[in-house]
Amino acid sequence: MTSQHETNEAPFRHRFVVNDPRIAYLDGNSLGRLPQATKDRIQQVVSQEWGEDLIGSWNRSWLPIAKRIGDKIASLIGASPGEVMVCDSTSINLYKAAWALLQRRGNRKTIVTDAANFPTDLYILDGLRQQLGSDLRLEPLVLDQSDHSQVNRALADAINDDTALVCLSHVNYKTGYAFDLPGVTELAHGKEAPILWDLSHSVGAIPLDLGNAQVDAAVGCTYKYLNGGPGAPAFIMIRGDLIRELSNPIPGWFGAANPFQFGAIYEPASGIERFAIGTPPILSLAAIEPGVDLTCEAGMMMLRQRGWGLMQQFFQLYDERLQSLGFRLETPRHQDSAGSHVSLSHKDAWQITQDLIHTYRVVPDFRGPDIIRFGITPLYTLASEVEQAAFAMEASVTQGTFRSHPKQARGVT
Amino acid sequence: MTSQHETNEAPFRHRFVVNDPRIAYLDGNSLGRLPQATKDRIQQVVSQEWGEDLIGSWNRSWLPIAKRIGDKIASLIGASPGEVMVCDSTSINLYKAAWALLQRRGNRKTIVTDAANFPTDLYILDGLRQQLGSDLRLEPLVLDQSDHSQVNRALADAINDDTALVCLSHVNYKTGYAFDLPGVTELAHGKEAPILWDLSHSVGAIPLDLGNAQVDAAVGCTYKYLNGGPGAPAFIMIRGDLIRELSNPIPGWFGAANPFQFGAIYEPASGIERFAIGTPPILSLAAIEPGVDLTCEAGMMMLRQRGWGLMQQFFQLYDERLQSLGFRLETPRHQDSAGSHVSLSHKDAWQITQDLIHTYRVVPDFRGPDIIRFGITPLYTLASEVEQAAFAMEASVTQGTFRSHPKQARGVT
Numbered sequence: 048m049t050s051q052h053e054t055n056e057a058p059f060r061h062r063f064v065v066n067d068p069r070i071a072y073l074d075g076n077s078l079g080r081l082p083q084a085t086k087d088r089i090q091q092v093v094s095q096e097w098g099e100d101l102i103g104s105w106n107r108s109w110l111p112i113a114k115r116i117g118d119k120i121a122s123l124i125g126a127s128p129g130e131v132m133v134c135d136s137t138s139i140n141l142y143k144a145a146w147a148l149l150q151r152r153g154n155r156k157t158i159v160t161d162a163a164n165f166p167t168d169l170y171i172l173d174g175l176r177q178q179l180g181s182d183l184r185l186e187p188l189v190l191d192q193s194d195h196s197q198v199n200r201a202l203a204d205a206i207n208d209d210t211a212l213v214c215l216s217h218v219n220y221k222t223g224y225a226f227d228l229p230g231v232t233e234l235a236h237g238k239e240a241p242i243l244w245d246l247s248h249s250v251g252a253i254p255l256d257l258g259n260a261q262v263d264a265a266v267g268c269t270y271k272y273l274n275g276g277p278g279a280p281a282f283i284m285i286r287g288d289l290i291r292e293l294s295n296p297i298p299g300w301f302g303a304a305n306p307f308q309f310g311a312i313y314e315p316a317s318g319i320e321r322f323a324i325g326t327p328p329i330l331s332l333a334a335i336e337p338g339v340d341l342t343c344e345a346g347m348m349m350l351r352q353r354g355w356g357l358m359q360q361f362f363q364l365y366d367e368r369l370q371s372l373g374f375r376l377e378t379p380r381h382q383d384s385a386g387s388h389v390s391l392s393h394k395d396a397w398q399i400t401q402d403l404i405h406t407y408r409v410v411p412d413f414r415g416p417d418i419i420r421f422g423i424t425p426l427y428t429l430a431s432e433v434e435q436a437a438f439a440m441e442a443s444v445t446q447g448t449f450r451s452h453p454k455q456a457r458g459v460t
Numbered sequence: 461m462t463s464q465h466e467t468n469e470a471p472f473r474h475r476f477v478v479n480d481p482r483i484a485y486l487d488g489n490s491l492g493r494l495p496q497a498t499k500d501r502i503q504q505v506v507s508q509e510w511g512e513d514l515i516g517s518w519n520r521s522w523l524p525i526a527k528r529i530g531d532k533i534a535s536l537i538g539a540s541p542g543e544v545m546v547c548d549s550t551s552i553n554l555y556k557a558a559w560a561l562l563q564r565r566g567n568r569k570t571i572v573t574d575a576a577n578f579p580t581d582l583y584i585l586d587g588l589r590q591q592l593g594s595d596l597r598l599e600p601l602v603l604d605q606s607d608h609s610q611v612n613r614a615l616a617d618a619i620n621d622d623t624a625l626v627c628l629s630h631v632n633y634k635t636g637y638a639f640d641l642p643g644v645t646e647l648a649h650g651k652e653a654p655i656l657w658d659l660s661h662s663v664g665a666i667p668l669d670l671g672n673a674q675v676d677a678a679v680g681c682t683y684k685y686l687n688g689g690p691g692a693p694a695f696i697m698i699r700g701d702l703i704r705e706l707s708n709p710i711p712g713w714f715g716a717a718n719p720f721q722f723g724a725i726y727e728p729a730s731g732i733e734r735f736a737i738g739t740p741p742i743l744s745l746a747a748i749e750p751g752v753d754l755t756c757e758a759g760m761m762m763l764r765q766r767g768w769g770l771m772q773q774f775f776q777l778y779d780e781r782l783q784s785l786g787f788r789l790e791t792p793r794h795q796d797s798a799g800s801h802v803s804l805s806h807k808d809a810w811q812i813t814q815d816l817i818h819t820y821r822v823v824p825d826f827r828g829p830d831i832i833r834f835g836i837t838p839l840y841t842l843a844s845e846v847e848q849a850a851f852a853m854e855a856s857v858t859q860g861t862f863r864s865h866p867k868q869a870r871g872v873t
Contacts, residue, residue, distance in 0.1 A: 064512070067512075078515045078518075081511035093498070093499060093747075099477070101491055102487045105491075136740075138713065138738035139552065139738055165722075167712045167713035169726075170711040170726035173711070174710065276510060277517070277741075278745070296587065296591065297552060298584065299552070299580045299583060299584060300551065300580035310579060313579075324551045325580065327549075327691045328690075328692060328693055329744065330502065330692075331745075332744075415722060
């Protein structure tokens, strides 16, 4: 199904299942495509390792997976081997990392975050604020996310000697704004505050160098740009010198130094494994690896170069065809302050989204109240898909086809 | 591969993958076998739902799974629809349920548990003791797990007006002792203490009636007797009238009333969904359902009847062939105080376990320091497998073949 042209343009596209090439799938930042190799891997895990080898597969195959994939993800984000582990969900990992860093807060009382952060991050931080004592405050900053200078100035004003933790999503899930990760990390460290980054919307799309920035901790998602599969376990990264200083609020047996000695007293593992909790869901865990391998094979520099080329193409189509039709570009145009998705707002965004999907075979995401979000996944997104999306939006509005779709019902997304 | 005889004896065995019928697999209480139907279900989830339908599968297929399987598990444990949800790991669910119940402790200061409880349960409870305030105490009782009267008497002595929570595993992972669930629940409630049961070693093996016993909360594993797959997500049960009274310590977006409205303020779901946290691992989650369906189809009364018949067969073989060879039966012989595994201790247990696996094609579990554990999974365990296990132990000791295996190395299990 993949033409020679597509292969030249997106050299990894043929490594993914593309069932219907007429569909422009621009939602890889919500659920990445299925790598071809993953089908075989799952078949092997289910039929051979579970079905035939049964319990013996824990020692032979399964126990090393979480850390092995963690090490591969470490290479994608500039962390060191042994600093990253795959386990649980992003929400749970954020809870663990934030809880652990907040244990060292001393008299500091403020958690600095972004008011436009992904909801689960705000919920978890607010939950910890309530749990850890009435003296803690959550300070969600309202930031004008257009360029680094303004955002960094606002953060510099907010981070001070009272800051117990800075917790931000590197790329905003809605606007696509990418924080100045090294700069903001330096701001936090300048006030001796630890920083925790949620990399869900940047890992696999943007080169990262957490080691160089000396980031304290990070979490992130594997089912978006890493193509790990629906709801695949997330990762947690803790800077090497901090691992032994931090503890896990949920001391389960898989975080113990010797889980299979069944000791009555919890002794945490000395390495990043101490942030594991219970038995990992092996089918979903094993499914992550082929997508991560493809990302490693492609290399983050090549991926960002391709991805940014597609982003620029989108911006140009916006200028030429969409700006005059009531669309507004919400994503920054500068490579150092943008992630890998393009967000456009429009007063009829909900109906246009429905129209794109059902009339024009274009799959974006709607994010209320008025945003249409297009994910650029450099491993497989084609220039023709970007074009199809822009042309479809133009046609939907100029021909008024979006009006055939009902307005958004309350509570539906 | 399944003979007519086997089909008559274990009417559900042919619904499972049995690769090598010469192997007596008595470890279904550690990792249940692969149901035939699960292979097709996983193939469908991966190739069709992920590979082809992509993001559309969330609404069409995936969002209802966790609660749908929860309702099926509810029917197996005597809970009501809407009281059970599949999510996260047993350790995390225990943390959530115990934390939630302990929020209501008032001035009560003691958590009562079993010193021989599964380690992760002890770790989690001790973690909560440390986190929730220096006034809390963990009281792990050393219980003579041979019959209900002694155990219940010790629990009655320990549970009092200071008890903040009683937390026990219904069936002990090592000895196979089954607590008197209704009786102990009544003891706790008599002192107005809430009770939290870990059903990991009983769900799918023993009929349970949590509703009749008015159990406050329970957690359990799906990868043992329910055959849900390696590390498959666990379940959490909260009694209906308590759900709205309890909150989740990890308020992630999947526990919110409207996750996809992306509101900045956490509003918990009104139902059991409030105990969800992040995006569930769909491959591992979906894989649970066929095993649960088989269990529902077989029915808990039939399964326990079959299972207990096999347990009695094992006891008889022990009396006739093993007792005189240094083996000691650790599992109670009474149906109301035994789960569905047989544990034998022996001074050479480690070497005998290795010998059973490598010489006699019998797969049990070793649990230190000296226990060999044989799981009876009534859906597929055969009388001939029980026989093979007993004969193998007899041969291993009388012929001394166990001596060809090295003694246990430190730290190996």
